[in-house]
Every structure is written in C-alpha cells, then in structure tokens.
Amino acid sequence: MKKIVLLAFATLVLFACSQKKEPVGTEAQVADKEYDKIIEEIKSGMVGGLYENVEYLHKQNERYKEHKLVTEITHEIRKMLVDHIVKKFEKEMVHDFANYDSAIINANTQLFNGNPDKALKIIEPIINEVEIFRELVLADDSATIYRIFYNVVEEGFYLKVIHGDSKRKIYLMPERFFRAYLTYGITLVELERLDEAKTALVKAWEINPVHADVYFELGEISKIQKDQKEFLRLTQEAHKIAYTKAKLARCYRNFGYYFIEQEKFDDAIAMYHASLSFDSTQTKKVLSELDYIQKYTKKPLGKKPSKEQIMAVFKKHNIQYGVDENLYNLIYSLGRALEAEKEYERAKFCFRVLLELTDKKEFKELIEKIDKMPKT
Numbered sequence: 001m002k003k004i005v006l007l008a009f010a011t012l013v014l015f016a017c018s019q020k021k022e023p024v025g026t027e028a029q030v031a032d033k034e035y036d037k038i039i040e041e042i043k044s045g046m047v048g049g050l051y052e053n054v055e056y057l058h059k060q061n062e063r064y065k066e067h068k069l070v071t072e073i074t075h076e077i078r079k080m081l082v083d084h085i086v087k088k089f090e091k092e093m094v095h096d097f098a099n100y101d102s103a104i105i106n107a108n109t110q111l112f113n114g115n116p117d118k119a120l121k122i123i124e125p126i127i128n129e130v131e132i133f134r135e136l137v138l139a140d141d142s143a144t145i146y147r148i149f150y151n152v153v154e155e156g157f158y159l160k161v162i163h164g165d166s167k168r169k170i171y172l173m174p175e176r177f178f179r180a181y182l183t184y185g186i187t188l189v190e191l192e193r194l195d196e197a198k199t200a201l202v203k204a205w206e207i208n209p210v211h212a213d214v215y216f217e218l219g220e221i222s223k224i225q226k227d228q229k230e231f232l233r234l235t236q237e238a239h240k241i242a243y244t245k246a247k248l249a250r251c252y253r254n255f256g257y258y259f260i261e262q263e264k265f266d267d268a269i270a271m272y273h274a275s276l277s278f279d280s281t282q283t284k285k286v287l288s289e290l291d292y293i294q295k296y297t298k299k300p301l302g303k304k305p306s307k308e309q310i311m312a313v314f315k316k317h318n319i320q321y322g323v324d325e326n327l328y329n330l331i332y333s334l335g336r337a338l339e340a341e342k343e344y345e346r347a348k349f350c351f352r353v354l355l356e357l358t359d360k361k362e363f364k365e366l367i368e369k370i371d372k373m374p375k376t
Contacts, residue, residue, distance in 0.1 A: 035069050039076050046080070057081050100126055100176040107183050116190035119183075127184045127200070130177050134203075138173055146173040147207055152346045153243050153353055154210045156334040157327065162209060178208050185217055194221050212238040212247045219254060232258050240324050243331065243353050248323065249279030255319060256289060265293050270305050270313040274321070323357045335366070344370045 042060050046053045057077055064073045103126045110119035138146045145168050149155040163170065181204035188197035198221055205214045215238035222231035235254040242248045256271035272286045294301050305313075314321045335350030348370050355363035 035072055038064065038067075038069070038073060042077065043080065054081065100174075100180060104176065104179050104183050107187065111183075111187060111190060116187050119187045120191065123180065123184050123187060126180050130180050134173075134177065134207075138171075138177075140168075142168070144169050144171060146171050148173045148175050148178045149208065150175075150211065152334065152338070152349050153331055154208070154241075156350075157210045157241060157330060160330055173207050178204055178211075181207075182213065182217065189217065189220055189224075192224070194224060197221060210241050212242050212250075215241075216250060216254070223257070228258060228261050239320065240327060243323065243327060243357070245278040245356060246281075248357075249275040249282060252278070253282070253285065253289070255317075260289070260293065260296075265297055266305075267313045267317070268293060269301065270310045273305055274310050274314070328354070328357070339366070339370065344373065 042057075045056060045060070048056060057080060061074055061077050064070055067073060103122050107119040107123040110116070110122065134146075140146060147158065147170055149158060149172075181200050185197045185201035185204060188194070188200060198218065201214055201218050201221075204211075205218070208214070215234045219231050219234040219238070222228075222234060231254070235251055235258065238247070238254075239251040242251055252271045252275035256268045256275065259265070259268035259271060269290065272289055276283060276286055290301060311321060313319075331350050331354055335347045335354070338344075338347035338350065348367055351363045351366045351370075354360070355367065
C-alpha cells in the first residue's frame with residue numbers, strides 16, 4: 001500500500017510542473033475568491049498521517065485537473081505536499097524507519113547465513129520506497145543536497161575535501177537509506193547481478209562518499225569482473241578515508257590480493273602480515289591467503305617478513321603505512337577546532353580516533369584534559 005501511495009505522489013509532483021497563469025481584471029478577483037475557497041477546503045481535509053495525506057493530495061489533484069484554475073491549484077497542492085513532507089517526515093516516519101531497521105538487520109542475517117535470495121525479498125520492498133523518496137523528496141538540486149555521515153570525522157572530511165566552497169546547503173538524510181542501499185548492493189553482488197549491484201552501491205556512495213565500506217563492496221565487483229586496475233583504484237580511495245584500524249587492515253588485505261593477481265607474491269605476503277598489525281581478528285582470512293600463495297608457488301613461505309621488509313614494500317608501491325597523512329592532519333585540526341569552540345564531545349571523538357590509530361600519548365592527554373573540565 002505504501003508503495004502505491006508513493007507512486008501516486010510521484011504522479012502528483014510530475015503533473016504539477018506546468019507554467020503558472022496570472023488572472024487579470026475583475027475576473028482575477030472572482031478567480032482569487034474561488035481559488036482561496038478551494039485551497040482552504042483542501043487544507044482542511046489534511047487530517048491523516050503522512051501516507052494518508054500524500055494520497056489525499058493526489059486525489060485532490062485529480063479532482064481539479066479539469067478546473068479552469070488547474071495550474072494555480074496544482075502549484076499550491078505541490079507546495080502543500082512539500083511542506084507537509086518536510087514538517088512531518090521525521091515525526092511520522094519513526095515507525096516505518098523501525099521497520100526499515102528490522103528489514104536491514106534481517107536481510108543481513110540472511111546474507112550471513114548464505115541466503116541472498118531471502119535477503120533480497122526482505123530488502124527490495126524497502127529499496128522501492130527509498131528510491132521514490134530520494135528521487136522526489138530528498139533529491140539534490142542546485143541549492144540543496146542530502147547526505148548522511150556516521151560521525152564528525154566523516155562530516156569534517158566531506159565538508160573540507162568534497163563540499164569545499166560549494167554554496168549548496170546540506171541536509172541530513174535518514175541513515176537507514178544509506179544502510180538499505182549498502183545491504184541491497186551486497187545482496188545483489190552475492191546473487192551475481194553485478195550491474196544492478198553497482199548501481200545500488202553508487203547510490204550509497206552518493207549519499208555518503210566518505211564511508212570506506214562502499215569502496216570495499218564496489219571493489220568486490222571489480223574482483224569478480226577481473227578488473228584489477230579498478231580494484232586497485234577503489235582500494236586506494238578507501239585508504240584515503242579509512243579512519244579505523246579494521247578498515248586500514250582491509251585495505252592492506254586488498255593490496256595483498258592485488259599483488260597476488262600481479263604475481264608479486266613477496267609483496268602480497270608483506271601486505272597480509274601488515275594487515276594483522278592493525279586487525280588480528282582476521283587472522284583466519286590472512287592464513288587462508290598465505291596458504292593459497294604457498295600452494296600456488298609450490299614454495300615454503302619462510303619466515304615472517306621483518307618490519308623493515310614490510311616498510312620497504314610500502315615505500316616501493318607508495319602506500320601509506322597507517323592512516324593517510326592528509327586524513328590524519330584533517331582529524332587533528334578538526335579536533336583542535338572543536339575543542340576551541342567548546343564542542344568537547346565531538347573533539348574527544350576526533351582524539352579517540354587518532355589515539356586508536358597512533359597510540360600517541362598526546363591524544364590520551366587531550367582526552368583526559370577534556371574529561372577533567374567542569375561540566376556545564
């Protein structure tokens with residue numbers, strides 16, 4: 001039912017794009033009175049919830065489509081619709097968003113259990129709704145864009161590096177939309193519907209281009225398609241925005257895979273061992289890849305490469321060991337700026353990220369300093 005109502009909404013908005021005609025003279029006064037009466041009547045009928053009112057406005061649009069004031073009426077209906085959506089979207093969609101959360105969790109559970117077909121049946125209806133809202137309610141235009149960020153680091157990177165001097169105002173999109181697209185894309189990858197998967201993941205990237213997981217999933221498509229050049233590019237892009245040890249480790253495992261495909265096995269081994277320095281929970285995956293190298297080359301792996309040997313491989317391929325330098329500087333500057341503005345919790349988040357990535361005493365002291373400040 002929701003999908004039908006939203007499709008009706010699409011029809012309404014598309015129909016409302018005709019050119020406004022201005023009445024003149026005595027006829028204008030009569031038209032104005034009639035117009036005012038009609039609009040007041042329409043407004044008085046908006047007593048339902050979000051979906052009910054969208055459907056109601058669509059019916060009103062149909063009712064007056066042959067009226068002599070059709071242009072003026074449809075323009076006002078469109079304005080009412082937009083105002084209604086903006087004011088009531090967050091308030092009245094809470095229950096539906098809870099349904100979105102449940103669907104996303106259930107779909108990911110099915111994926112984990114190896115049932116992508118079941119996952120698709122769960123997530124696809126959600127995507128159908130999200131698509132319509134994105135296209136017709138939360139669509140970017142010349143003045144406004146809709147994005148979602150998981151934390152102040154992602155927001156800061158986006159504003160500094162991507163948004164830059166743009167004058168377009170940023171509004172936050174429901175976070176579930178991003179997760180829905182990501183889950184849908186992963187599901188389609190599992191089903192080997194790769195073109196559709198890429199489309200879904202690109203949409204996830206559009207609303208959050210600073211979340212490394214999207215690059216990783218797009219990279220999986222490149223893997224399957226044997227497009228090593230694109231796989232390398234996506235991994236490099238992910239590394240630029242990887243602000244946790246787990247994400248850095250995945251970057252290095254990806255570089256390891258790339259070097260296997262290039263038959264640069266010593267370099268691959270170095271990358272896999274480097275990854276474990278950042279995320280030892282993935283030891284099983286790394287050992288599996290190292291075992292593959294040994295079986296493929298029919299040579300023993302030998303001793304674990306030294307730190308010096310690993311760093312030499314990073315230098316040879318111009319790969320940053322640890323967090324990207326530009327990202328590090330941005331997070332540090334952002335944390336300091338937020339601290340100066342007395343936005344202490346957001347500043348602490350930045351310092352915690354840097355402490356995890358570097359284990360530097362400086363960041364521990366900055367966090368402790370903020371914690372000792374009097375609470376206001």
